[in-house]
Amino acid sequence: MQQRPGIQGPPPGCPAHANVPVYGPQFGSDPDSHYEYLRTLGPSAPVDVAPDVQVELVTNYDAALYILQNPASFVRDSRRWNALNQGRVPEDSPALPMMGYRPNALFSDGAAHARLRQAVTDSLASVNELQLVRQTQQSADYLISRFSTDRLGQAELMADYAQPLPLLVFSDLFGCPPEIGDRVIVGISGIFDGTPNADQVLGEALAELIALKRRRPGQDLTTRLMEHSAGLTDEEVLHQLVTLLSGGTAPLSAAIGTSSALILDEEWQTGLPIEDAVTRVLWNYAPIANYAAHYPTHDVELGGRTLRANDPVLISFAAANTDPRLAEHREQLSAKAHLAFGAGPHACPAKDPAFMIAVTAVESLLNRLPDVEVRVPFKDLSWVPAPWSRSLVTLPVRFTPRVVAPTPAQAQAPQAASPAAPMAATATPRPAATSAAKPKAGMFSRFLAWTRGE
Template sequence: MQQRPGVQGPPPGCPAHGNFPLYGPQFGSDPDAHYEQLRALGPSAPVDIAPEVQVELVTSYDAALYILQNPASFVRDSRRWNALNEGRVPEDSPALPMMGYRPNALFSDGAAHARLRQAVTDSLATVNELQLVRQTQQSADYLISRFSSERLGQAELMADYAQPLPLLVFNDLFGCPAEIGDRVIVGISGIFDGTPGADQVLGEALAELIDLKRRRPGADLTTRLMEHSAQLNDEEVLHQLVTLLSGGTAPLSATIGTGSALILSEDWQTGLPVEDAVTQVLWNYAPIANYAAHYPAHDVELAGRVVRANDPVLISFAAANTDPRLAEHREQLSAKAHLAFGAGPHACPAKDPAFLIAVTAVESLLNRLPDIEVRVPFKDLSWIPAPWSRSLVALPVRFTPRAVAPAPTKTQTPQATASSPRPAVTPAPRPAAPAAPSRPKAGLFSRFLAWTRGE
């Protein structure tokens, strides 16, 4: 195993220097080294998840599992958050979109959580696995056809493949028509990129989708949520859709990207199945790295440290999964014992579909481009410098260009050439027709749907 350089700077939790910052280029360059230093303080340690935003970060697998499985003492409703209620969290903090309350299953407890979660899990249970595989393969084929025909044997897989693929699949699952699907992608992508107004774009698009499904129900997740016996109102349906999008697309993109990089790396053992690569990603490179804020219902003691009631406690899924104390037991543990999908009553309800999408996406890439290779060694790839997710900044690859049949074109009226007969009389010019109103440029989902129709 390659020895990592030590983390430069003050030790975490040093009173003279404040809490350890879990963000920025220094953290992003080597998160695992930072987790090692935090473990020296015990199963949890105080960190700054964003400027002026302190949380207690749990790095121990056992402590994480205890908190995740103990909803009576650790609740999820962030309206309890002491610092936020006391005005100590900056209004423009990047932590607010991630930790602020929303009326969805993720931030609910007790009966409210049970009601919302049941609607989500029952709706997801109706997704046909074979159809999901076909949807993923079709999305993969479209994206691969696009970048393999437009580039001279090179691509950047995060932007060209791993990031857009889950968005296409989820739009299909939601039953989005083309124009609404385009705006859903613009909205959710903008939220992750910090684009102003992106949340409004997404909210308006999903509100239109819900209104459409009220009038014309379909065989899709949106309709199933709306028709569920829990009788969700339109606002609740919208927030569950946002949760599925935000909790599904970005982690899936990270898993697809890291899984592809891992299986194409020089250290990967030839012949191992793609499922092994995806499982290794979930263990060692948890796509949701630090999240799942819990709020103690009363003061609690964590290995001698007292955490006040309603002060946020975050789970480091990345650190818990790589806890050195697990090393001697890893062979006895189930391959699914990782915490990448959480645990307890708030465990990810879509973990099986998510695993299937990731495996299918990586397999499709390898099948379509059998000689694909990464242009940068795995150990030299860069990770985004954010605390919430473990995702590659870029994944440059090369491959043998594939010949792609041109898209069908409309029949055009033959034009006169130098060798073709010319009309005897030149017709008088006609007055120019009024210009047709310009249509907005088709977005990614519109282009995908047109491609599936052979247009």
């Protein structure tokens, strides 16, 4: 197989007998070349997902499906992880927050998994689709209103739009009051940004939310989880909420950002539905790139390699979706045959709502800013150098600024300080400053105030 210029044999900086690193700037700038090289080693190959953290990475579509659909031989409980149990994984490794065990459906198997997953899927199924679209549109309108009046007509869509939008939608779905919603957003954002104590902030906020719903149940996802017949404990509810947040917000942000960049690129065929852009992203730029650690319950032979019992096997959804062996069959495959949402018993339970949110977000952007265009060609955009996700670092755009008519109060404001009465503004003394100033409202508080017209 012909190699791309970026990788001849083992990737640069990787000795012939060392693992291929699938993290860092070199990997982030061209992951496809890394996957291309790894495919020459077989359906799977040993890689490092962080310093001193080795996993077997599956790059073949059929092999990935085999593992995802074979829970008898491949389980998700990371407490089996040999290297971790033997103290060979650094305590501060960035791989631990992504691969370490949590008591949720994602890391459970058998009856425990079935119980937790049923509670999640049933609760998600009760979400009204029209309501979800309206929530997404409202969140989109709010975020666009914040940057669309920029006098230069410029914005950075990842930070200003794609990243905060799922957080607003989920906070609303969870039934968060303003102050708790603010801390949920700070906590989950901090986890992905590596902010110290972010997990504690998120955990405390969700614990308060659950306690609130015990006292005052509502028509929201949190209450539905708590009232489900599976009888989840408060701790179990908390961990399912964390899973929904972490598994939903970051991948959704990536999908919204990449889909927007793709459809705004000059090479995109005008007139194609937004759904096509999102589907192409799921196939070619899988938001969750390398994840879903499985642990063989026994040694398994796969394409000439032995997958050792209890050594982690990660699925490269990105590599499997772009497997060259699929090229000749893509015409016959369903548009939904990609593995961006996984497959088998642990497939994403929210794939339909996630797709709907992504499409609605891109549609809202194009409707509100019809002349928006990217300032950097799609091929020159930078990607986050992490193994787990395929997400743009930034997405700079330009547009015609919106002109907002002043409110009646704003229109009258200059008259109050006319030259004829220069001292009028000081006629009434200001109240003394209090020692404890009111804290600045967070993103969710400001969003809710905006929806009320405040």
